[in-house]
Amino acid sequence: MEKDTVRGWTKVFRDPPFYLVGVLPLGLGTLLAVRDGHELVWAVWALGSVAVALVMAMTFLVNEYFDYETDVLNVGYNKFSGGSRSLPEGLVERRHVLVAAAACGALALVLGLVIQFGFKTGPLTLVLGAVAALIGYAYTGPPLRLIYRGLGELLIGVSVGWMPVLIGYYLIGGIPTGPMVHLMSLPIALSIVMVIVVNEYPDYDSDVASGKRNLVARIGRERAAWVYTALGLATAAALAYIGLTYVEGWRRYILALPVLFSLDVSTAIQVGAWKQPKRLEKLCFATILLNLGTIILLMVVNW
Numbered sequence: 001m002e003k004d005t006v007r008g009w010t011k012v013f014r015d016p017p018f019y020l021v022g023v024l025p026l027g028l029g030t031l032l033a034v035r036d037g038h039e040l041v042w043a044v045w046a047l048g049s050v051a052v053a054l055v056m057a058m059t060f061l062v063n064e065y066f067d068y069e070t071d072v073l074n075v076g077y078n079k080f081s082g083g084s085r086s087l088p089e090g091l092v093e094r095r096h097v098l099v100a101a102a103a104c105g106a107l108a109l110v111l112g113l114v115i116q117f118g119f120k121t122g123p124l125t126l127v128l129g130a131v132a133a134l135i136g137y138a139y140t141g142p143p144l145r146l147i148y149r150g151l152g153e154l155l156i157g158v159s160v161g162w163m164p165v166l167i168g169y170y171l172i173g174g175i176p177t178g179p180m181v182h183l184m185s186l187p188i189a190l191s192i193v194m195v196i197v198v199n200e201y202p203d204y205d206s207d208v209a210s211g212k213r214n215l216v217a218r219i220g221r222e223r224a225a226w227v228y229t230a231l232g233l234a235t236a237a238a239l240a241y242i243g244l245t246y247v248e249g250w251r252r253y254i255l256a257l258p259v260l261f262s263l264d265v266s267t268a269i270q271v272g273a274w275k276q277p278k279r280l281e282k283l284c285f286a287t288i289l290l291n292l293g294t295i296i297l298l299m300v301v302n303w
Protein backbone atom coordinates (compact mmCIF):
# COMPACT_ATOMS: atom_id res chain seq x y z
CA MET A 1 0.00 0.00 0.00
CA GLU A 2 2.81 2.43 0.87
CA LYS A 3 4.52 1.71 -2.45
CA ASP A 4 1.26 2.44 -4.28
CA THR A 5 0.87 5.72 -2.39
CA VAL A 6 4.42 6.83 -3.19
CA ARG A 7 3.91 5.87 -6.83
CA GLY A 8 0.63 7.78 -6.87
CA TRP A 9 2.17 10.97 -5.52
CA THR A 10 5.11 10.65 -7.89
CA LYS A 11 2.70 10.45 -10.81
CA VAL A 12 0.59 13.36 -9.53
CA PHE A 13 3.61 15.65 -9.31
CA ARG A 14 4.78 14.53 -12.79
CA ASP A 15 8.28 13.63 -13.94
CA PRO A 16 10.95 16.38 -13.83
CA PRO A 17 10.98 16.95 -17.64
CA PHE A 18 7.41 18.28 -17.43
CA TYR A 19 8.70 21.25 -15.42
CA LEU A 20 11.19 22.23 -18.10
CA VAL A 21 8.47 23.87 -20.20
CA GLY A 22 8.27 26.61 -17.56
CA VAL A 23 11.75 26.64 -16.01
CA LEU A 24 13.67 26.83 -19.29
CA PRO A 25 11.82 29.93 -20.58
CA LEU A 26 12.67 31.65 -17.29
CA GLY A 27 16.32 30.82 -18.01
CA LEU A 28 15.99 32.26 -21.51
CA GLY A 29 14.64 35.51 -20.09
CA THR A 30 17.53 35.64 -17.62
CA LEU A 31 20.00 35.04 -20.44
CA LEU A 32 18.49 37.86 -22.50
CA ALA A 33 18.86 40.23 -19.53
CA VAL A 34 22.50 39.28 -19.06
CA ARG A 35 23.08 39.73 -22.78
CA ASP A 36 21.69 43.26 -22.44
CA GLY A 37 24.38 44.02 -19.86
CA HIS A 38 22.60 43.29 -16.58
CA GLU A 39 24.44 41.45 -13.84
CA LEU A 40 23.41 37.85 -13.23
CA VAL A 41 22.36 37.15 -9.65
CA TRP A 42 22.54 33.39 -9.37
CA ALA A 43 20.39 33.22 -6.24
CA VAL A 44 17.58 35.16 -7.93
CA TRP A 45 17.65 32.86 -10.95
CA ALA A 46 17.72 29.73 -8.75
CA LEU A 47 14.92 30.88 -6.45
CA GLY A 48 12.89 32.06 -9.43
CA SER A 49 13.27 28.66 -11.07
CA VAL A 50 12.07 26.89 -7.93
CA ALA A 51 9.13 29.30 -7.65
CA VAL A 52 8.14 28.57 -11.26
CA ALA A 53 8.35 24.83 -10.58
CA LEU A 54 6.15 25.23 -7.50
CA VAL A 55 3.52 27.17 -9.46
CA MET A 56 3.58 24.46 -12.11
CA ALA A 57 3.21 21.76 -9.45
CA MET A 58 0.26 23.66 -7.99
CA THR A 59 -1.30 23.80 -11.45
CA PHE A 60 -0.82 20.06 -12.03
CA LEU A 61 -2.42 19.27 -8.68
CA VAL A 62 -5.36 21.64 -9.16
CA ASN A 63 -5.99 20.11 -12.57
CA GLU A 64 -5.96 16.63 -11.03
CA TYR A 65 -8.52 17.66 -8.43
CA PHE A 66 -11.00 19.53 -10.63
CA ASP A 67 -10.66 17.25 -13.66
CA TYR A 68 -11.44 14.16 -11.58
CA GLU A 69 -14.87 13.45 -13.09
CA THR A 70 -13.53 13.84 -16.63
CA ASP A 71 -10.53 11.63 -15.89
CA VAL A 72 -12.78 8.87 -14.50
CA LEU A 73 -14.65 8.77 -17.81
CA ASN A 74 -11.46 8.82 -19.87
CA VAL A 75 -10.46 5.49 -21.41
CA GLY A 76 -8.59 6.84 -24.44
CA TYR A 77 -5.75 8.60 -22.64
CA ASN A 78 -2.08 8.10 -23.41
CA LYS A 79 1.20 8.92 -21.63
CA PHE A 80 0.76 12.63 -22.25
CA SER A 81 -2.95 13.14 -21.59
CA GLY A 82 -5.73 12.24 -19.20
CA GLY A 83 -3.98 13.41 -16.03
CA SER A 84 -1.72 11.24 -13.90
CA ARG A 85 -4.45 8.59 -13.32
CA SER A 86 -3.56 8.51 -9.61
CA LEU A 87 -6.96 9.75 -8.48
CA PRO A 88 -9.15 7.53 -10.71
CA GLU A 89 -7.00 4.54 -9.70
CA GLY A 90 -7.38 5.39 -6.00
CA LEU A 91 -3.65 5.77 -5.36
CA VAL A 92 -4.05 9.22 -3.77
CA GLU A 93 -6.98 10.69 -1.89
CA ARG A 94 -8.56 13.54 -3.80
CA ARG A 95 -8.71 15.98 -0.88
CA HIS A 96 -5.01 15.49 -0.17
CA VAL A 97 -4.19 16.68 -3.68
CA LEU A 98 -5.92 20.01 -3.03
CA VAL A 99 -3.99 20.42 0.23
CA ALA A 100 -0.73 19.75 -1.60
CA ALA A 101 -1.67 22.31 -4.26
CA ALA A 102 -2.27 24.94 -1.57
CA ALA A 103 1.09 24.10 0.02
CA CYS A 104 2.91 24.54 -3.32
CA GLY A 105 1.16 27.86 -3.86
CA ALA A 106 2.10 29.04 -0.37
CA LEU A 107 5.76 28.06 -0.83
CA ALA A 108 5.85 29.88 -4.17
CA LEU A 109 4.48 32.98 -2.42
CA VAL A 110 7.18 32.79 0.25
CA LEU A 111 9.87 32.58 -2.43
CA GLY A 112 8.27 35.51 -4.24
CA LEU A 113 8.47 37.60 -1.07
CA VAL A 114 12.12 36.65 -0.60
CA ILE A 115 12.97 37.50 -4.21
CA GLN A 116 11.14 40.83 -4.26
CA PHE A 117 12.05 42.18 -0.83
CA GLY A 118 15.25 40.29 -0.09
CA PHE A 119 16.86 40.88 -3.48
CA LYS A 120 14.94 44.06 -4.38
CA THR A 121 13.92 42.82 -7.81
CA GLY A 122 11.12 45.36 -8.25
CA PRO A 123 7.44 45.90 -7.41
CA LEU A 124 6.13 43.75 -10.27
CA THR A 125 7.79 40.57 -9.01
CA LEU A 126 4.86 39.37 -6.93
CA VAL A 127 2.33 40.77 -9.40
CA LEU A 128 3.74 38.80 -12.33
CA GLY A 129 4.05 35.65 -10.23
CA ALA A 130 0.50 36.02 -8.94
CA VAL A 131 -0.92 36.45 -12.45
CA ALA A 132 0.86 33.29 -13.64
CA ALA A 133 -0.36 31.36 -10.58
CA LEU A 134 -3.95 32.58 -10.97
CA ILE A 135 -4.01 31.49 -14.62
CA GLY A 136 -2.63 28.11 -13.58
CA TYR A 137 -5.37 27.71 -10.96
CA ALA A 138 -8.15 29.06 -13.16
CA TYR A 139 -7.24 26.70 -16.01
CA THR A 140 -9.54 24.11 -14.42
CA GLY A 141 -10.38 25.63 -11.02
CA PRO A 142 -13.67 27.42 -10.26
CA PRO A 143 -15.19 29.85 -10.79
CA LEU A 144 -13.53 30.58 -14.15
CA ARG A 145 -12.55 27.04 -15.28
CA LEU A 146 -10.94 28.52 -18.37
CA ILE A 147 -10.40 25.28 -20.27
CA TYR A 148 -14.13 24.58 -19.97
CA ARG A 149 -14.91 27.98 -21.55
CA GLY A 150 -12.58 27.91 -24.53
CA LEU A 151 -9.90 30.18 -23.07
CA GLY A 152 -7.50 27.64 -21.58
CA GLU A 153 -5.24 27.12 -24.59
CA LEU A 154 -4.70 30.83 -25.20
CA LEU A 155 -3.91 31.61 -21.58
CA ILE A 156 -1.50 28.68 -21.30
CA GLY A 157 0.35 30.26 -24.21
CA VAL A 158 0.51 33.47 -22.20
CA SER A 159 1.37 31.99 -18.80
CA VAL A 160 3.80 29.25 -19.90
CA GLY A 161 5.13 30.69 -23.16
CA TRP A 162 5.41 34.44 -22.65
CA MET A 163 5.34 35.16 -18.93
CA PRO A 164 8.32 33.02 -17.79
CA VAL A 165 10.57 34.72 -20.35
CA LEU A 166 9.31 38.14 -19.23
CA ILE A 167 9.72 37.26 -15.55
CA GLY A 168 13.20 35.85 -16.10
CA TYR A 169 14.24 39.11 -17.72
CA TYR A 170 12.48 41.31 -15.17
CA LEU A 171 14.07 39.68 -12.13
CA ILE A 172 17.54 40.55 -13.46
CA GLY A 173 17.04 43.58 -15.70
CA GLY A 174 13.68 45.15 -14.92
CA ILE A 175 11.07 45.90 -17.56
CA PRO A 176 12.47 45.18 -21.05
CA THR A 177 12.59 48.26 -23.26
CA GLY A 178 12.69 46.59 -26.67
CA PRO A 179 10.74 43.87 -28.49
CA MET A 180 13.36 41.13 -28.06
CA VAL A 181 11.83 39.41 -25.02
CA HIS A 182 8.36 39.34 -26.53
CA LEU A 183 9.62 38.16 -29.91
CA MET A 184 11.76 35.37 -28.42
CA SER A 185 8.80 34.15 -26.39
CA LEU A 186 6.45 34.01 -29.40
CA PRO A 187 7.50 30.60 -30.84
CA ILE A 188 7.58 29.22 -27.29
CA ALA A 189 4.02 30.38 -26.67
CA LEU A 190 2.80 29.05 -30.03
CA SER A 191 4.43 25.65 -29.57
CA ILE A 192 3.15 25.17 -26.01
CA VAL A 193 -0.38 25.81 -27.30
CA MET A 194 0.33 23.09 -29.89
CA VAL A 195 1.21 20.78 -26.98
CA ILE A 196 -2.10 21.54 -25.26
CA VAL A 197 -4.14 21.08 -28.44
CA VAL A 198 -2.61 17.74 -29.47
CA ASN A 199 -2.92 16.42 -25.91
CA GLU A 200 -6.67 17.10 -26.06
CA TYR A 201 -7.14 14.55 -28.86
CA PRO A 202 -6.88 11.36 -26.76
CA ASP A 203 -9.31 12.84 -24.21
CA TYR A 204 -11.90 13.93 -26.79
CA ASP A 205 -14.70 11.50 -25.93
CA SER A 206 -14.49 12.01 -22.16
CA ASP A 207 -14.16 15.78 -22.55
CA VAL A 208 -17.31 15.95 -24.69
CA ALA A 209 -19.19 13.66 -22.28
CA SER A 210 -18.26 15.78 -19.24
CA GLY A 211 -18.96 19.14 -20.89
CA LYS A 212 -15.33 20.21 -21.03
CA ARG A 213 -15.36 22.77 -23.83
CA ASN A 214 -11.72 22.90 -24.82
CA LEU A 215 -10.71 23.65 -28.39
CA VAL A 216 -10.85 20.10 -29.77
CA ALA A 217 -14.14 19.35 -28.01
CA ARG A 218 -15.70 22.56 -29.33
CA ILE A 219 -14.69 22.47 -32.99
CA GLY A 220 -14.00 18.77 -33.52
CA ARG A 221 -10.86 16.85 -34.36
CA GLU A 222 -10.83 17.57 -38.09
CA ARG A 223 -10.95 21.35 -37.67
CA ALA A 224 -8.62 21.28 -34.68
CA ALA A 225 -6.00 19.63 -36.91
CA TRP A 226 -6.01 22.78 -39.04
CA VAL A 227 -5.59 24.93 -35.93
CA TYR A 228 -2.62 22.78 -34.88
CA THR A 229 -1.11 23.11 -38.35
CA ALA A 230 -1.63 26.88 -38.36
CA LEU A 231 0.14 27.10 -34.99
CA GLY A 232 2.99 24.97 -36.36
CA LEU A 233 3.39 27.19 -39.42
CA ALA A 234 3.29 30.30 -37.22
CA THR A 235 5.97 28.78 -34.97
CA ALA A 236 8.16 28.08 -37.99
CA ALA A 237 7.61 31.60 -39.34
CA ALA A 238 8.46 33.21 -35.98
CA LEU A 239 11.66 31.18 -35.66
CA ALA A 240 12.68 31.99 -39.24
CA TYR A 241 12.08 35.70 -38.62
CA ILE A 242 14.15 35.62 -35.42
CA GLY A 243 16.96 33.80 -37.19
CA LEU A 244 17.05 36.12 -40.17
CA THR A 245 16.56 39.38 -38.24
CA TYR A 246 18.11 39.02 -34.79
CA VAL A 247 20.71 36.25 -34.98
CA GLU A 248 24.06 36.92 -36.61
CA GLY A 249 26.41 34.62 -38.51
CA TRP A 250 26.27 30.84 -38.62
CA ARG A 251 24.19 30.59 -35.46
CA ARG A 252 21.04 31.60 -37.33
CA TYR A 253 21.11 28.27 -39.13
CA ILE A 254 20.66 26.49 -35.80
CA LEU A 255 17.05 27.66 -35.80
CA ALA A 256 16.47 25.80 -39.06
CA LEU A 257 16.15 22.64 -36.93
CA PRO A 258 12.98 23.67 -35.04
CA VAL A 259 11.63 25.32 -38.20
CA LEU A 260 11.82 22.01 -40.07
CA PHE A 261 10.50 20.10 -37.06
CA SER A 262 7.52 22.47 -36.87
CA LEU A 263 6.73 21.79 -40.50
CA ASP A 264 7.10 18.05 -39.95
CA VAL A 265 4.61 17.79 -37.07
CA SER A 266 2.24 20.17 -38.86
CA THR A 267 2.22 17.78 -41.80
CA ALA A 268 1.87 14.69 -39.62
CA ILE A 269 -1.45 15.74 -38.15
CA GLN A 270 -2.79 16.58 -41.60
CA VAL A 271 -2.07 13.09 -42.92
CA GLY A 272 -4.08 11.55 -40.10
CA ALA A 273 -1.67 10.91 -37.23
CA TRP A 274 -4.46 11.83 -34.80
CA LYS A 275 -6.62 8.95 -36.04
CA GLN A 276 -4.26 6.20 -34.83
CA PRO A 277 -3.54 6.01 -31.06
CA LYS A 278 0.11 4.96 -31.41
CA ARG A 279 0.89 7.63 -34.00
CA LEU A 280 -1.00 10.19 -31.93
CA GLU A 281 1.06 9.35 -28.85
CA LYS A 282 4.24 9.83 -30.89
CA LEU A 283 2.91 13.16 -32.14
CA CYS A 284 2.19 14.27 -28.56
CA PHE A 285 5.79 13.43 -27.65
CA ALA A 286 7.16 15.13 -30.78
CA THR A 287 5.22 18.31 -29.98
CA ILE A 288 6.70 18.48 -26.50
CA LEU A 289 10.14 17.99 -28.05
CA LEU A 290 9.40 20.84 -30.45
CA ASN A 291 8.60 23.17 -27.56
CA LEU A 292 11.61 22.19 -25.44
CA GLY A 293 13.94 22.14 -28.44
CA THR A 294 12.78 25.60 -29.46
CA ILE A 295 13.55 26.98 -26.00
CA ILE A 296 16.96 25.32 -25.78
CA LEU A 297 18.05 26.42 -29.25
CA LEU A 298 16.88 29.97 -28.61
CA MET A 299 19.12 29.92 -25.54
CA VAL A 300 22.00 28.63 -27.66
CA VAL A 301 21.73 31.34 -30.31
CA ASN A 302 21.47 34.03 -27.62
CA TRP A 303 24.41 32.77 -25.58
